[in-house]
Amino acid sequence: MHVPDGFLDAPTSVATGAVAAAGIAVALSKAREELDERTAPLAGLTAAFVFAGQMINFPVGVGTSGHLMGGALAAVLVGPWTAVLVMSVVLMIQSLLFADGGLTALGTNITLIGIATVAAGWLVTRALLAVLPRRPASVVPAAAVAAFVSVPAAAAVFVLLFSAGGQASLPFGPLLGTMLGWHLLIGIGEALITGLTVSAVVAVRPDLVYAARDLRPTLKLRQADGTLINAAPSPAGTGRTDDHAGSRVGLRAVLAGGALAAALIAGVLSFLASGSPDGLERVAESEGFADSARDHAFGNFALADYGEIGGIPVGLAGLLGVVVTVIIGLAVFRFVRRRTDREENVSA
Amino acid sequence: MSSAHSHLLYRHGDSILHRLPAHAKLLALVGFMLVVVATPRDRYLAFAGYAVLLAFVAVAADVPFKFIATRMVVEAPFVVFAVLLPVISTGPRVDVLGLSLSEDGLLAGWNILAKGTLGVVAAILLAATTDARDMLIGLQRLRLPARLVEIAAFMVRYADVVVADMQRMRIARESRAFEGRRLGRLRVVAQSAGALFIRSYERGERVHLAMLSRGYAGAMPLVGHAPVARRAWVSVATLPLAAVGVAVVSGWFA
Numbered sequence: 284m285h286v287p288d289g290f291l292d293a294p295t296s297v298a299t300g301a302v303a304a305a306g307i308a309v310a311l312s313k314a315r316e317e318l319d320e321r322t323a324p325l326a327g328l329t330a331a332f333v334f335a336g337q338m339i340n341f342p343v344g345v346g347t348s349g350h351l352m353g354g355a356l357a358a359v360l361v362g363p364w365t366a367v368l369v370m371s372v373v374l375m376i377q378s379l380l381f382a383d384g385g386l387t388a389l390g391t392n393i394t395l396i397g398i399a400t401v402a403a404g405w406l407v408t409r410a411l412l413a414v415l416p417r418r419p420a421s422v423v424p425a426a427a428v429a430a431f432v433s434v435p436a437a438a439a440v441f442v443l444l445f446s447a448g449g450q451a452s453l454p455f456g457p458l459l460g461t462m463l464g465w466h467l468l469i470g471i472g473e474a475l476i477t478g479l480t481v482s483a484v485v486a487v488r489p490d491l492v493y494a495a496r497d498l499r500p501t502l503k504l505r506q507a508d509g510t511l512i513n514a515a516p517s518p519a520g521t522g523r524t525d526d527h528a529g530s531r532v533g534l535r536a537v538l539a540g541g542a543l544a545a546a547l548i549a550g551v552l553s554f555l556a557s558g559s560p561d562g563l564e565r566v567a568e569s570e571g572f573a574d575s576a577r578d579h580a581f582g583n584f585a586l587a588d589y590g591e592i593g594g595i596p597v598g599l600a601g602l603l604g605v606v607v608t609v610i611i612g613l614a615v616f617r618f619v620r621r622r623t624d625r626e627e628n629v630s631a
Numbered sequence: 632m633s634s635a636h637s638h639l640l641y642r643h644g645d646s647i648l649h650r651l652p653a654h655a656k657l658l659a660l661v662g663f664m665l666v667v668v669a670t671p672r673d674r675y676l677a678f679a680g681y682a683v684l685l686a687f688v689a690v691a692a693d694v695p696f697k698f699i700a701t702r703m704v705v706e707a708p709f710v711v712f713a714v715l716l717p718v719i720s721t722g723p724r725v726d727v728l729g730l731s732l733s734e735d736g737l738l739a740g741w742n743i744l745a746k747g748t749l750g751v752v753a754a755i756l757l758a759a760t761t762d763a764r765d766m767l768i769g770l771q772r773l774r775l776p777a778r779l780v781e782i783a784a785f786m787v788r789y790a791d792v793v794v795a796d797m798q799r800m801r802i803a804r805e806s807r808a809f810e811g812r813r814l815g816r817l818r819v820v821a822q823s824a825g826a827l828f829i830r831s832y833e834r835g836e837r838v839h840l841a842m843l844s845r846g847y848a849g850a851m852p853l854v855g856h857a858p859v860a861r862r863a864w865v866s867v868a869t870l871p872l873a874a875v876g877v878a879v880v881s882g883w884f885a
Contacts (some may be wrong), residue, residue, distance in 0.1 A: 285749035286706075287706060287743070287746075287750055287751065288664055288667065288668055288746050288747055288749065288750025289667070289742060289743055289746020289747055289749075289750065290709070290743055290746075290747065290750075293668060293669055296668070307776070307779070310643055311776055311778055311779070314778075324785050324835050324838065324839040324842070325832065325835050325836070326782045326785070326790070327781070327782045327783070327784065327785020327786040327789055327835075328785065328786075328789050328793070328831050328832060328834075328835035329786070329832075330782060330783075330789075331785075331786045331789035331792070331793040331831070332791040332793055332827065332828055334786065334793075335790070335793045335794050335797055335827070336824065343765070353655050360828065368778070368779065368782055369782065372779060372782045372783045372786055373786070375770075375779075375783065376783055376786060376787065378754065378759065379657075379757070379766055380640060380641075380753070380758050380763060380766060381640060381758065381785075382702065382703075382751050382754035382755045382758055385664070385750040385751075385754075386660060386661060386664050386750065386754060387664045387665060387668050387750070388750075394762055398758075414730075448649035449739075453716075475821065476820075476821050476824065476832070478821075479818055479820075479821025479822060479824070480825045480826065480828065481822050481825070482821075482822075482825065483821065483822040483824070483825020483826060483829075484825045484828055484829055486825075486828075487825075487829055488829050488832075491828075491829065491832055513811075519674050521722070568743060571785065578692070592803040
């Protein structure tokens with residue numbers, strides 16, 4: 284999702300640049316509370332970790348390459364403010380040293396991948412942790428669902444930006460639907476990786492998971508006279524606990540969480556959709572799959588006016604996007620797998 | 632950690648571009664890209680001019696065209712989008728080779744393709760002639776917040792370490808006959824990611840303690856960086872100024 288130069292017009296790029304700068308400024312002052320004096324080295328390390336995670340890149344077509352974004356993962360592991368810094372640094376380095384993402388679009392990329400995913404991820408994590416039982420293992424499903432939501436959230440922000448400052452006239456509703464469709468699938472991958480990664484960390488070092496900080500059970504000490512008291516909290520980063528509860532919450536819980544979130548989002552989307560019977564037909568037409576020579580129903584669609592979704596069935600477009608994505612994704616996955624197999628055989 | 636001084640796109644050399652200070656190059660690149668992005672999309676001549684300018688820079692930097700071409704793959708997903716735009720865009724249609732395409736979409740696709748490609752090539756040229764350490768010093772001299780520079784410095788240092796750790800774990804998995812075939816195996820991969828995080832984190836803690844015990848107080852010392860000579864600024868300003876020239880000249884023909 285690294286936006287290149289010239290993708291959005293100048294005012295939008297400048298505006299997102301300002302948002303990014305403001306976000307980083309706030310994060311810089313707030314991050315001190317999260318990581319005490321160890322801030323820079325460990326944030327840098329998390330950045331390297333997210334960077335390594337982002338290297339696993341799979342193309343899904345239509346303007347986006349799917350890879351771990353890592354915003355939700357970083358937020359859960361090191362806290363939201365540090366995560367914003369971490370993601371910004373990753374994007375900056377990628378744009379400067381790897382030519383990935385345009386330099387004039389750096390603000391846009393930080394807003395999308397740095398701030399939007401972290402904000403969505405962290406808010407969802409907090410909301411779920413408020414509901415789930417108070418133990419470190421609860422962080423795992425929370426992180427998975429947060430990661431799942433964070434990807435389509437960033438995609439939605441992208442569509443808003445594209446509507447405001449995109450260089451082409453694409454109808455807002457179908458674009459939103461298609462983007463959400465694509466990114467729901469990417470989100471499932473993000474949720475799986477994030478959930479399993481967090482579950483592995485929670486199982487071994489729950490003290491390293493920022494979101495689980497307050498969830499660790501307090502150590503009870505039995506006094507000589509037999510009464511139980513709470514031990515004084517140990518400083519963060521030193522105590523190893525033998526809490527292996529997290530390892531039980533594995534793939535199944537993550538999958539269930541992802542499915543639940545998918546159902547929720549699909550429900551919300553279909554609620555938005557109008558009951559017009561020719562919905563699918565219209566989307567197909569606007570997307571150019573149907574008879575593209577005909578006069579366009581959306582020819583006079585006011586692009587900038589993105590408050591009005593009107594009669595465009597977002598849910599249906601989303602479903603269509605998901606179906607198409609699954610088919611193409613499976614094909615790409617097969618292709619890539621066959622190729623990597625061959626390459627591995629050669630290199631071995 | 633000796634490899635921390637180079638990176639994937641860096642190409643060792645001693646051209647005039649290699650010798651220019653990083654922050655000056657960075658400013659020139661941003662200036663150039665601003666001109667490119669601000670150019671109206673139907674001034675085709677101007678984009679050809681920008682491409683010629685970048686070709687000159689590539690020759691001056693002693694970077695072969697093949698080197699640039701093979702590293703342009705990062706742009707691929709957006710090329711797909713640019714190619715699809717004429718088909719999925721709305722608005723008046725024109726017939727091109729028997730296909731009914733959106734006029735607006737054609738222009739928009741061209742716009743994304745041209746500007747995106749120029750941006751990627753320019754960024755590759757910067758990265759090919761600037762090593763990671765110089766880039767960080769450049770960012771520092773551009774007054775990027777010290778905390779961010781610090782994080783970036785640690786990231787650049789640790790990236791190789793983390794990636795190498797990742798490779799070792801992959802070899803360990805494969806030597807135990809692991810094959811990442813079925814979805815169920817995702818669990819193993821993700822647990823490796825978790826283990827990777829813990830390993831890296833604990834390593835970071837040790838490194839940080841070692842740094843503290845050697846007197847690290849939050850900033851790396853900046854050694855031996857003289858102020859930029861005026862001649863360097865002049866040569867660096869050539870690119871954005873030439874781009875402005877191209878834009879103006881193309882305006883006469885439009």
